[in-house]
Every structure is written in C-alpha cells, then in structure tokens.
Amino acid sequence: MEALTAVAVLFGAFFVLLAVGVPISVGLGVASFLTALVFLRWDDATYVIGQQMNVGIESFSLLAVPLFIFAGNIMNNGGIARRLVDLALVLAGRIPGALAHTNVVGNMLFGALSGSAVAAAAAIGGTLHQRQKEEGYDPAFGTAVNIASASTGLLIPPTTASIVYSTVAGGVSVSALFMAGYVPGILMGIVVMVIAYLFTRRNRYPTTRSITPGGALKVFVQAIPSLLLIVVVVGGIVAGVFTATEGAGAAVLYCLVLSLIYRSMTWRDFKEVVTRTVVATGVVMFLIAASSGMSWVMAYTGIPAAITDALLSVADSKALILLLMVLVLLVVGTFMDITPAILIFTPIFLPIATELGMHPVHFGMVLILAMCIGTMTPPVGSVLFVATGVSGVTIEQVVPRLVPYFVGLVLLLLAITYIPALSLGIPGAMGLLGD
Template sequence: MSEQAIGISLLLGSFLGLLFIRIPIALALGLSSVLTAVYLGMPLMMIGQKMANSMFSFTFLAVPFFILMGNLMTEGGIADRLIRFADVLVGRVRGGLAQGNVVASALIGGISGSAVADVASIGSFMIPAMRQRGYTSEYAVAVTVTSAVQGILIPPSQNMIYYALAAGGLPLTSLFIAGYVPGILLGVALMGLCWWMAVRHNHPRGESYDLRSGLAVMAQASIGLFTMVIIIGGILAGIFTATESAAVALVYALFVTLFVYRSMNAQQVRRVISGTLKSLSVVSAIIMTSSAFGFLLSYLQVPAMLSDGILGISSNPIIILLLLNLLLLALGLIMDMGVLILIVTPILLPIATSIGVDPIHFGIIMMLNLGIGLCTPPVGLSLMVGCGIGRVSIERTIGTMIPFYLVMIAVLMLVTFVPSISLGLGNLLK
C-alpha cells in the first residue's frame, strides 16, 4: 500500500474505531489526527496551529451569543408564550394542537437556532398536552420532532454558522436569508400533512380565543419575537453584522427575561450562563479538532478522490445531486449533525460547485439533509429527546413517522432542484 492509502486508512479507521469504543467525538477527531500526522512525519506544531486558527474567526463569535440568547429565552418562559400564540393563530382548525405545534416550532426555531432545543422546550409542554386531547404519544412525538427541523433552516441557525466556517467564510447574512423560504415551506408541508391526518383520524379542534384574550397572548409573545426583528432587521438594514446582531439580541433577551417577563433572577441567569459555557467548551473542542481532521483529509487528497469517484459515475448534474443527497442522508443516520458539517463540507462543497451549484444553495441542501438525520435512528438526537419526553420507544414511533419522512424528502427534492426556493429571497432583497 502507498503512504497515502495507509494514511487515509489510519485517519478514518482510528476515528471510527475510537467512536466504536465510545470515545467522545472531539477526542476521537484529535487522537486520529495526531496519529496520522505522526505517521506522515508532520510536525505536531502544524496540527496545533490548524486547531488554534479555527478559533480566530469573527463569524465564530456569533455562536456563543446565539446559544446563550436561545437558552435565556427558552428558560425564561418564551416557549410557553409562543406556544399559546401559535394556538391563537391556528388552534381553532381541526387538528389545531398539532398545527400549533408546527407553528410554535417555527417561532421558537427563530430564537433558539437548534432543533434539539426546540424538541426539548416545545415537547415538554406539547407532547403531554396532545396526549390529553386524544392524540397518540407516537403522533405527538412525530409532529414535535419533525417540525423542529425548521429551527435549523430559519435563522439564527447555529449549524449555518458552522457551515459558513467550514466553507471558508461564506457570508452569514446570505445564508440566514436563504433559510427562510425553505424553512417556511417545510412548515407549510408538515401543516398540510397534519390537516390530512386530522381529517382522516378525526382529531379534535384546539382551543378558541376571544378577541381580547387573543390580543393579550399576541402582545406577550411579540416581546420575545422582537428578538427575530433585531437579528434579521438589523442585518438587512445594514445596522449590524450577523455577529453584532447576536450580541445585541443577547442583551435584549437578558433584559426581557429579567425585567419584562420577570421569569428569571440573577441566580438562574448564572446557572444558564454556566450551562452554556459547558456546551461551548464541547462545541469549541469539536471545531478545533475537526479543523485538524479536515486539514489531513485535504492533505491526503480525499476530497479530490471522492470528487473523481462521484463525477466518474455520471456527469449529469441531476444524478450527482441525487448522489450527494443520498450520501448526506446516509451520513446523517450515523453521526452528529454539527460534526458532519465541519468534516464533510470541505469535501462535498467543491463537488457541488463543480456542477454549478451555488455554495449558499448547497448549504441549505446540507442543512435539510442532516436535519432529517436528527429525526432518524440510530443516532437521531431530536428523535431520542422526543421519545424520552413522550415516554415511548423509538421502534413504536418510527411507523408513525413514515408519512412525515416522505413529506420532508419531498421538500428536500424541491429545495435541491429548484434553487430559487433558497436563493430567490436573497436575490430579491439585493
């Protein structure tokens, strides 16, 4: 075997082997990178520099701001207010509680930026409520888990920030704008499925509000929703960069939870900050070690080899896009989304751009593919959290989720082959 082949085998084999014995992902990435660098005779200082340089990014500063803002708003009671607001909007239709679940996921996703956080916050309230209204636990979990994927597409999405970093510094504003229409399209499609299921199974109508109480609920929710106005409005108006908007939105979220909603005290804020720092330490470690891992993949020419292999199968852009989707869906079944974005983007993005796919468009394709992976076994974290809240097994839930998977795949195909769904809003605003 050549040195290149041995290096690739050592890098990928040691990484997968470490994961198999349940070594944390960040440590597995780092150890496999060091082992491969030693074999190739590289100075370890070079690996250290690659890891350190991954942290020197103005775009990365948005990550801690957005995560802390989302945690504050979720812990501060914004989830309950947005759920009631969603119920005001669509609760009176048949299957209104399921419809409200989808709308609430879109609203909370526009604040938390995390599908798993959406499932945890919405699911803890909506899954028991849906059970009480006569829905099955499996159906309640399916609606909650799949609708939470909107949080990956609708800004501010933490995973879009990871993609911007891994793609070499794409404009975060363009990525954020590109996610709106696909995210709304996914929500509308899931609401259509919920309506069809409600008619078929005679699901109950939700709660109706009179004008006065409905306006009161909307006023309470609008205070929290103004966070989205700060983020997107500030960016589009040219007042803030994406990172600056995250910092301003964080200050606003802190003010709302402490002085408007008065749902948190100083001690609770300290607890949220402490938990956020723990999460950030894990995120930072993964970004640093995946940077070294990606550098070695590039050094060993793995992206070029994979590109030649895929392009050797067909030169038809439609076939290549289908193959990329299948690959991303398969990878989403077995690995965490954030890690995949950081590792796979430098490999697959050049293939996509070689057939004329815009990097922003490909980012949305990747987000939706890997978002579906969060809803699928064996490692779908959103699915695990939802089943844990609903106290139902994954095996029992999968059968109920099949129609939801089909709808999500249909939306994925539309987003893949109709680029204007992702790029049209950005082009219009330009």
C-alpha cells in the same frame, strides 16, 4: 495513491474510535494526527495539527456561536415558550388537530428565536404534551409531530448551523445564508403540517375553542416582544447594522431584558443557564478545532480532489451526482449530529458542488436540511431522544409514526436540491449573493 492511503487511515481510524465509544471531537483529533504521522515526522505532525486546531477557532465570527447558545438557553428558561405556544394556538387553532399544528408553528417560532432544535423540542413539546394527552391525542402521534418539526429552527434564522457552515465554507455570507433559510424552513413546517393534517382528519382530532378578536389581539401583543428578537437580530445583520457576532450579543442582551420583564428566571436559573452554555460552547469549539485539523489533513493529502474525481468518473450526470451526495448526507445524518457533520463534510462535498455549478449558499441549505432530517432518525437523532424523553413515549412506538414525515421531508430535500430558486430566491433578490 497518497489520497487513498490518507482516506483509509483517516476515516478508518475515525470510525474505529467512534465504534469503541470515543467522543466525536476526540476521534477527529486523533484520526487527523495519525494520518498526519503517515506523511510527516512526529514533530511536524504535532506542530501542524496543533497549529491548525488553534487557527480553526481564531475567528471573530465564531464568537456568535456561544452567544446564540446563551440566548437560546435564556429563552428556554425565560417564559418565552408559553407565549409563543399561545400565539401558535391563535394561528393554527381552527385547523382539525389544532394542537398538532400548534406544535409545528410553535417549533418554527421558538426554533427561529433560539436556533436550537433540541431546545424547541423540549420547550414546545413539553408545554403541549399534557394538553394533547387531555384532549385525546395519541402520545406517539404528538411526539412524532414534535420531532419532525423541531428542526425547522436550524434553517429559519438566526441559526448557529449557518454560522458554522459560513466559517467552514470559507466566509460564505452569513446574511445570504440567513435569508436562504426562510423558504426551506417554512416549507419544512408546511410539509409536516400537511402530513399531520391527513392523520388528524382520519382520527378526527378536535380544533381548539374559538377565541375572541380581543383575546387574539391580547395574545399577539404579549408575543410581540419575543417576535421582535428576529427583527432586531436578522434585520440588523442583513441591513449591515452589525455583524453576526454583534447580533448574537444583541440577542443575549434582549433575551435577558425580556426575562427580567417577564420575571420568569431566578438567579439560580440564570447560573444553570450559564453553566449549560459554557459546557455546550466547550463541546462545539473543541469540535471546530478538531475538524480544522482534519480539514488541513484532507487538503494536504488531496482527499477532496480525489473524491471529486471519483464521483465525476462514476456518474457523468449532474443530477445523479447530486442524488449520490444527498443520499450520503442522509446516511451521515443518522449517526452524526449537525455540527460535526457540517465540519467534516463541507470540505469534502462543497468542492464537488461548486464544480457542478452549485452556489455555496444553495449547497449550505441542502446540507443543513439533510442534517435536520438526521436529527429525527435513530440511532443518534438528538431531537428524537429529547422529544421522547419529554413525552415518555418509547422510540419503538414513535419511529413507525415518523416514517411518513421522513418520506415527505426527503422529497422536500430533493426539491431544495434540484430547484435552486427555493434557496437562492430571497438572498438573490436582496443582492446578497455577490454574483
């Protein structure tokens, strides 16, 4: 009964606050405090929620979040996107509809470097949009490809989504999460490319002109310094040379040096990058603090255990319970960004997943992929709005073109959910799962 009351107050207050336009982070904090007041005295509720918000961000590993945000912003202004687009053209230029496939490969490369779906959609989509238009591509089609593939960087490491999940899930290995993201992230890109290929064949979009071996080598050499960032950061973290936080610091330093070499960022650009980083860090950290208060309230009132019991009583099949969880996550992703969704729903669903024998790393990939799909769907799809803003295509024009990609990615999500080896194969082979 206590858990039912807590659910009603906590989520009722939260969704009412969202409906009237209160920011998610503020809604989380207020709803948590109101729920605590139902079970505790005013002084106790104030002290505990404040303490838990403070404890929630007292984590050395969370320092990686602002540092990776900083590195991503530097890359977005540092001339790296153009070199990655050139490399993607070399890799995908001979396939019909080459610019669409270039967009996918470019998003996978840039997203893996920046760890930001929004940055990838803006940088790669902005670089390719005019060229696609000149070669006769339907702008809505090109925008849909950009939207569907931009989130691959949330899976392919290094990525802040895995770091946030690691913290909320109770110290799940960041190295294991990074390695687990490769196969789902690459498969996500392949699914988008296959669907795009079917459309490009029907519309007879062209390949790009062939490039000489010497030209291809030159493009590859120019892209090597950017690609080495993945080797330095991910390789260093997995090899135990440095922690995720230290790796994020190395990424910032590397990107700054690269920007100086490319001479592509002025002092004014640098100040704007710092400002954007500070604002984004403040938003993310307050979200984490507020969600920590919410997590404590849920644990104190027994909400996760109650939800686990309810789900296990409704369905006696592991496959059915997993399907229900996936459907809930897909719905959540349509109206909530990835960071708050991870912060809110990890404490709720991770106990259920582990009760069913699901490895926390595997569940993390399912959760992040479901939220990746959410970034491309209205009404709150961040990538959807950024990509349409870059291309000038309306949401009404692009949403019908997104439906095939949505279906394909949902099928991929189900495959990732029911085939653990797709997520756990690489980290298991590297001995990172600890079991």
